[in-house]
Amino acid sequence: MKSITAARLALAYDKAPRVSPAGFTGASLLRTYIAHSWQTLIADGWRIVPIDDDKFLPCLRTCELTRALPVLDRFHHHPVLSDRENYRFRAVHDIYGHLPAHAYGYSLEDEVAAFRAQARHFERYYFDIRHGQPARATFAPLPRRPRRRHLSPLRADAALSLLFTEIVGQAAYYADRGEFPPQKCFAFAGDGDWR
Numbered sequence: 001m002k003s004i005t006a007a008r009l010a011l012a013y014d015k016a017p018r019v020s021p022a023g024f025t026g027a028s029l030l031r032t033y034i035a036h037s038w039q040t041l042i043a044d045g046w047r048i049v050p051i052d053d054d055k056f057l058p059c060l061r062t063c064e065l066t067r068a069l070p071v072l073d074r075f076h077h078h079p080v081l082s083d084r085e086n087y088r089f090r091a092v093h094d095i096y097g098h099l100p101a102h103a104y105g106y107s108l109e110d111e112v113a114a115f116r117a118q119a120r121h122f123e124r125y126y127f128d129i130r131h132g133q134p135a136r137a138t139f140a141p142l143p144r145r146p147r148r149r150h151l152s153p154l155r156a157d158a159a160l161s162l163l164f165t166e167i168v169g170q171a172a173y174y175a176d177r178g179e180f181p182p183q184k185c186f187a188f189a190g191d192g193d194w195r
Contacts, residue, residue, distance in 0.1 A: 006108055009172035012188065013165075013181055019079045020186035023165070026158030027080040027185055033125055033159070034085055037092040048091045060094060060104040069094055080185040093167065096121045111171035118167065119160055126156055161187030 042048075050073035063069045071091045076083040097114035098104065100121070165188055173181040 026162035
Protein backbone atom coordinates (compact mmCIF):
# COMPACT_ATOMS: atom_id res chain seq x y z
CA MET A 1 0.00 0.00 0.00
CA LYS A 2 1.36 3.39 -0.98
CA SER A 3 1.85 6.13 1.56
CA ILE A 4 -0.62 9.02 1.47
CA THR A 5 2.19 11.36 2.49
CA ALA A 6 4.39 10.12 -0.37
CA ALA A 7 1.52 10.59 -2.82
CA ARG A 8 0.83 14.15 -1.61
CA LEU A 9 4.50 15.11 -1.78
CA ALA A 10 4.87 13.54 -5.24
CA LEU A 11 1.86 15.52 -6.46
CA ALA A 12 3.28 18.76 -5.02
CA TYR A 13 6.62 17.92 -6.65
CA ASP A 14 4.86 17.51 -10.01
CA LYS A 15 3.08 20.86 -9.65
CA ALA A 16 6.19 22.80 -8.63
CA PRO A 17 8.15 24.80 -11.20
CA ARG A 18 11.64 23.68 -12.19
CA VAL A 19 13.08 26.65 -10.26
CA SER A 20 11.21 28.82 -7.77
CA PRO A 21 12.41 32.13 -6.25
CA ALA A 22 12.73 30.58 -2.76
CA GLY A 23 14.57 27.58 -4.18
CA PHE A 24 16.99 29.84 -6.02
CA THR A 25 17.57 31.88 -2.83
CA GLY A 26 18.22 28.72 -0.81
CA ALA A 27 20.60 27.33 -3.42
CA SER A 28 23.15 30.11 -2.84
CA LEU A 29 23.50 29.18 0.83
CA LEU A 30 23.29 25.46 0.07
CA ARG A 31 26.30 25.86 -2.25
CA THR A 32 28.49 27.22 0.55
CA TYR A 33 27.28 24.47 2.89
CA ILE A 34 28.11 21.77 0.31
CA ALA A 35 31.58 23.24 -0.35
CA HIS A 36 32.44 23.50 3.36
CA SER A 37 31.07 20.06 4.21
CA TRP A 38 32.92 18.47 1.27
CA GLN A 39 36.23 20.00 2.39
CA THR A 40 35.59 18.82 5.94
CA LEU A 41 34.83 15.23 5.01
CA ILE A 42 37.91 15.04 2.76
CA ALA A 43 40.05 16.51 5.59
CA ASP A 44 38.54 13.88 7.93
CA GLY A 45 39.96 11.13 5.71
CA TRP A 46 36.92 10.15 3.65
CA ARG A 47 37.64 8.78 0.19
CA ILE A 48 34.81 9.45 -2.26
CA VAL A 49 34.75 7.05 -5.20
CA PRO A 50 32.72 8.02 -8.29
CA ILE A 51 30.63 5.21 -9.76
CA ASP A 52 28.35 5.11 -12.80
CA ASP A 53 26.22 2.07 -12.03
CA ASP A 54 22.80 3.28 -10.92
CA LYS A 55 21.93 -0.19 -9.58
CA PHE A 56 24.67 0.01 -6.96
CA LEU A 57 23.60 1.06 -3.48
CA PRO A 58 26.50 1.20 -1.04
CA CYS A 59 26.28 -0.50 2.31
CA LEU A 60 26.69 2.56 4.48
CA ARG A 61 27.71 0.52 7.51
CA THR A 62 30.71 -0.80 5.57
CA CYS A 63 31.47 2.69 4.26
CA GLU A 64 31.54 4.01 7.80
CA LEU A 65 34.21 1.44 8.73
CA THR A 66 36.36 1.83 5.60
CA ARG A 67 35.80 5.60 5.20
CA ALA A 68 35.36 5.00 1.47
CA LEU A 69 32.04 6.01 -0.07
CA PRO A 70 30.95 5.15 -3.61
CA VAL A 71 28.82 7.97 -5.03
CA LEU A 72 26.81 7.89 -8.25
CA ASP A 73 28.28 10.34 -10.74
CA ARG A 74 25.44 10.34 -13.25
CA PHE A 75 21.92 11.71 -13.64
CA HIS A 76 22.74 15.20 -12.42
CA HIS A 77 20.70 17.63 -14.57
CA HIS A 78 20.08 19.94 -11.62
CA PRO A 79 18.65 23.30 -12.70
CA VAL A 80 20.85 25.36 -10.34
CA LEU A 81 23.68 23.22 -8.92
CA SER A 82 26.55 22.26 -11.21
CA ASP A 83 27.19 18.56 -11.85
CA ARG A 84 30.18 18.77 -9.49
CA GLU A 85 28.11 20.42 -6.72
CA ASN A 86 25.33 17.84 -7.16
CA TYR A 87 27.86 14.97 -6.96
CA ARG A 88 29.39 16.46 -3.82
CA PHE A 89 25.95 16.99 -2.31
CA ARG A 90 25.26 13.26 -2.66
CA ALA A 91 28.40 12.43 -0.66
CA VAL A 92 27.70 15.12 1.95
CA HIS A 93 24.14 13.82 2.32
CA ASP A 94 25.24 10.22 2.87
CA ILE A 95 27.93 11.14 5.39
CA TYR A 96 26.21 13.96 7.31
CA GLY A 97 22.65 12.72 6.85
CA HIS A 98 22.46 8.93 6.77
CA LEU A 99 25.38 8.01 9.02
CA PRO A 100 24.54 10.11 12.11
CA ALA A 101 20.88 9.09 11.80
CA HIS A 102 21.85 5.39 11.58
CA ALA A 103 19.58 5.37 8.53
CA TYR A 104 21.52 2.92 6.42
CA GLY A 105 18.90 2.40 3.71
CA TYR A 106 17.26 4.58 1.11
CA SER A 107 13.58 4.09 1.96
CA LEU A 108 11.37 7.12 2.53
CA GLU A 109 11.63 6.59 6.31
CA ASP A 110 15.45 6.44 6.10
CA GLU A 111 15.53 9.58 3.98
CA VAL A 112 13.32 11.44 6.47
CA ALA A 113 15.69 10.43 9.29
CA ALA A 114 18.69 11.44 7.17
CA PHE A 115 17.06 14.80 6.40
CA ARG A 116 16.54 15.49 10.10
CA ALA A 117 20.19 14.71 10.88
CA GLN A 118 21.42 16.78 7.96
CA ALA A 119 19.14 19.68 8.90
CA ARG A 120 20.78 19.72 12.36
CA HIS A 121 24.21 19.66 10.71
CA PHE A 122 23.19 22.53 8.41
CA GLU A 123 21.79 24.58 11.32
CA ARG A 124 25.07 24.14 13.21
CA TYR A 125 27.05 25.25 10.15
CA TYR A 126 24.82 28.28 9.58
CA PHE A 127 24.74 29.23 13.27
CA ASP A 128 28.55 29.27 13.30
CA ILE A 129 28.97 31.42 10.20
CA ARG A 130 26.21 33.85 11.29
CA HIS A 131 27.99 34.42 14.60
CA GLY A 132 31.47 34.86 13.15
CA GLN A 133 32.78 31.51 14.37
CA PRO A 134 34.68 29.11 12.17
CA ALA A 135 32.18 26.67 10.73
CA ARG A 136 32.55 23.21 12.24
CA ALA A 137 31.28 19.92 10.94
CA THR A 138 30.06 18.51 14.21
CA PHE A 139 27.09 16.53 15.33
CA ALA A 140 27.15 17.94 18.84
CA PRO A 141 23.85 19.58 19.69
CA LEU A 142 23.65 23.33 19.69
CA PRO A 143 24.15 24.85 23.15
CA ARG A 144 20.69 26.29 22.68
CA ARG A 145 18.51 26.15 19.63
CA PRO A 146 19.02 29.55 17.97
CA ARG A 147 15.98 31.71 17.65
CA ARG A 148 14.84 32.30 14.13
CA ARG A 149 15.78 35.98 14.31
CA HIS A 150 19.45 35.00 14.66
CA LEU A 151 19.30 33.22 11.33
CA SER A 152 18.57 34.98 8.09
CA PRO A 153 15.02 33.63 7.74
CA LEU A 154 14.79 34.00 3.99
CA ARG A 155 18.07 32.28 3.15
CA ALA A 156 18.22 29.72 5.97
CA ASP A 157 14.58 28.64 5.70
CA ALA A 158 14.79 28.49 1.91
CA ALA A 159 17.98 26.39 2.12
CA LEU A 160 16.39 23.99 4.64
CA SER A 161 13.28 23.74 2.46
CA LEU A 162 15.49 23.06 -0.55
CA LEU A 163 17.27 20.33 1.45
CA PHE A 164 13.83 18.84 2.18
CA THR A 165 12.99 18.92 -1.54
CA GLU A 166 16.32 17.32 -2.51
CA ILE A 167 16.09 14.58 0.09
CA VAL A 168 12.52 13.85 1.18
CA GLY A 169 10.71 15.23 -1.86
CA GLN A 170 12.65 13.06 -4.29
CA ALA A 171 12.41 9.99 -2.01
CA ALA A 172 8.63 10.44 -1.67
CA TYR A 173 8.29 10.76 -5.44
CA TYR A 174 10.28 7.55 -5.89
CA ALA A 175 8.25 5.76 -3.20
CA ASP A 176 4.99 6.78 -4.87
CA ARG A 177 5.91 6.49 -8.56
CA GLY A 178 8.75 3.95 -8.61
CA GLU A 179 11.05 6.26 -10.56
CA PHE A 180 13.22 9.23 -9.76
CA PRO A 181 11.75 12.64 -10.59
CA PRO A 182 13.41 15.28 -12.72
CA GLN A 183 15.55 17.44 -10.46
CA LYS A 184 14.02 20.74 -9.47
CA CYS A 185 15.01 23.66 -7.29
CA PHE A 186 12.04 24.75 -5.21
CA ALA A 187 11.18 24.97 -1.55
CA PHE A 188 8.32 22.98 -0.07
CA ALA A 189 5.98 25.10 2.02
CA GLY A 190 4.64 23.75 5.30
CA ASP A 191 1.30 22.75 3.80
CA GLY A 192 2.84 20.34 1.29
CA ASP A 193 2.75 22.89 -1.49
CA TRP A 194 5.72 24.74 -2.93
CA ARG A 195 7.02 28.28 -2.82
